[in-house]
Amino acid sequence: MSAWRSTASRLRDAQRGLGSASGAARRAALAALSELLEAREEEILAANAADLAQAERDALTGPLLDRLALSAEKLATLRAGVLQLAKGKDPIGQPLLKTELSPGLVLEQVKSPLGVLLVIFESRPDAVIQIGALALKSGNGVLLKGGREAAQSNAVLVRCLQDALQAAGLDPAAVAGVEGRADVAELLELDDLIDLVIPRGSGQLVRAIQQGTRIPVLGHAEGVCHLYLDADADPAKATHLALDGKTGYPAACNATETLLVHPAFLPQLPRLARALTEAGVRLRADARAHAELSAAAPAVESVLAVESDWGHEWGDLELAVAVVDDLGAAIDWIHRHGSGHTDAIVSEDPAACEEFLRRVDSASVFANASTRFADGFRYGLGAEVGISTGRIHARGPVGVEGLLTTRWLLRGQGQAASDFGPGKQSYTHRALPTDPTHG
């Protein structure tokens, strides 16, 4: 057996203990984690300083360094998050459905941990604690693969997670750190031991992982979000939403990448486009939009779009603009060029909004709201595991619920299937109220 197969196998055993322990035990582990983060602050910051020193030697710069750096403040925020999670309701064992199959034979569908997660993330060491805490809360085992540049910070933080489990009387083997790329490649082969891969990083990383494993992958490779300005769009709202969608955080997956414009809105386009260009946005317009912008006085600068501009994720202050004949054409465009992440309409016509909401087949579909709202925190899901554009299991922003599956429990008194049938007992299939008994 390979080293990783045996680690993962051991991790699955430990996870079964974690997942079937009491909610109080998992809560105690989270409380211990918060305490350990405080008690070991010095050690954590020293490891992080070593990582930072190495990063400077490796000439890492700017945002990458910022994301790598921990501080007393960041640790305090992490601890607050862990404690909030500890206080929250225990999801495991919560009944979703309860049915009397016949008197004295009662079926219950309850929430259960998924099993073993492999989480692959880039430089931020905070992710070890954020994701590790979510795994503890949801009773899942977790293999954590962070960036090489955060190796020393990650190692200390993984040890905090393991020691927190131990402190609560749980098996610390339910959490393990993963080091190199070769290890990840080996783990991605273990589809009998790992239940879900969660890559948090660039589209390139996500695509590479999706291509390279049979294990289900939760995530999104691309966020090509559209904002459709309908005939009845309010120009002020349209401008507000286009600005927010494009300039709020251009690198985010929920940023707006293409503006679709109804011909009736075209006369309003130059003014909206001017606000965008003033905010530093470069426009790539199709022939009709380009003509309108060029003819405006004063003209608005735009370049003529090429075919490959449609469905492109800019991740920057670039915006494609296309004129579509009507609402139906806008929806078809989104289905052809979109990535199924988030798409929005701006319109004062309630019927147009409802048709858009009904027909657009994306994880998130909005009317008169910025595409930037597609986010677990903004949705009120608490901690976010990721945003999924897959259609199986979880879709859109995913919180703790996305780390759970269900089990069916049946409590009887000795009933056999052959006791039922014509001339024998018959099924009642009576829905019973579900009473959440777990804290």
Next chain:
Amino acid sequence: MSAWRSTASRLRDAQRGLGSASGAARRAALAALSELLEAREEEILAANAADLAQAERDALTGPLLDRLALSAEKLATLRAGVLQLAKGKDPIGQPLLKTELSPGLVLEQVKSPLGVLLVIFESRPDAVIQIGALALKSGNGVLLKGGREAAQSNAVLVRCLQDALQAAGLDPAAVAGVEGRADVAELLELDDLIDLVIPRGSGQLVRAIQQGTRIPVLGHAEGVCHLYLDADADPAKATHLALDGKTGYPAACNATETLLVHPAFLPQLPRLARALTEAGVRLRADARAHAELSAAAPAVESVLAVESDWGHEWGDLELAVAVVDDLGAAIDWIHRHGSGHTDAIVSEDPAACEEFLRRVDSASVFANASTRFADGFRYGLGAEVGISTGRIHARGPVGVEGLLTTRWLLRGQGQAASDFGPGKQSYTHRALPTDPTHG
């Protein structure tokens, strides 16, 4: 573009129309389907007679021929099922969650079709209608690949589904039949166009498909179900459940394959074993159980089990019997040798039952009930799509719900994400009641 890529792409477009149509339109299609099955009964039975004649020339026999044969009665049963489905509540658009993010900005999570299904099944032509009707109900497009021996029957039935869509003003391209094995291989490559594969057939078929595609597969390759007889098992119940589990339908995936016995129950084993052997069951016992059975007067026949008997799916009147030290050892055994399908305990000790229910990590876990209850109809799910031993998306017996995903709808009044934050608006995240508005 390959022929199947273009068919699947066209099918996805048609599916989007089906999925976003009104519930009334989908209901009308199901009603039309029932009428077509009646109007074309002669044509259907003639096609089936041709398949049967060919099957006899090919020397097909017994159960295979039975499953291939349609009759006026079978068609009447199919029609009744279709009408029942037509009458049922429309699942699409049903809200699961409704949250006010802030006044005038309301988020809803609603049920939506998965998209495009590829269903692969063996000889029974009835499956075309059963699965096709479920797809229509759930707004999914479906590619139907039946057995070659039912080719003519399947072709007529697929046409009934298409014509039913047309009759309801929906695009008939949302349903397509698939012919040969080469076509299936080509379809299994289209992970960008097909959302879920549902193989209904032997474990060998399921395994081959799981190995050969990146598309998620709903199903189970194996059903290795255990029945654990605890120290406090009631002997009469234990016998009743072992008999039902093993002899009710030995080829079923929910049949009992291994009996685990607590040492304290061992003195009761010969009597239970005798009932099993009288019912034609051959026992493969471990050393301890074998000794107990051989020493009984009169002795009960059993052969000594070998290592490969554990975790084996017999599909026949064979039963492995092993003695385990205690409840914990039984649970470990199930995790080591089981397939995560269905496992049951027999015990009069409520604490032992609850520990078993809490700790066994299988799709279905039972106390004092036969493993044979693991079934969509018996669970009251209505039509069953299949039984999943996967942990992602759907687990255990799967009904229409397993063919659905969700979308997040956000209705605003022009709100941007940048309107929120310190010193600006803050999120209310107020849970709102969900009101099912669809019939």
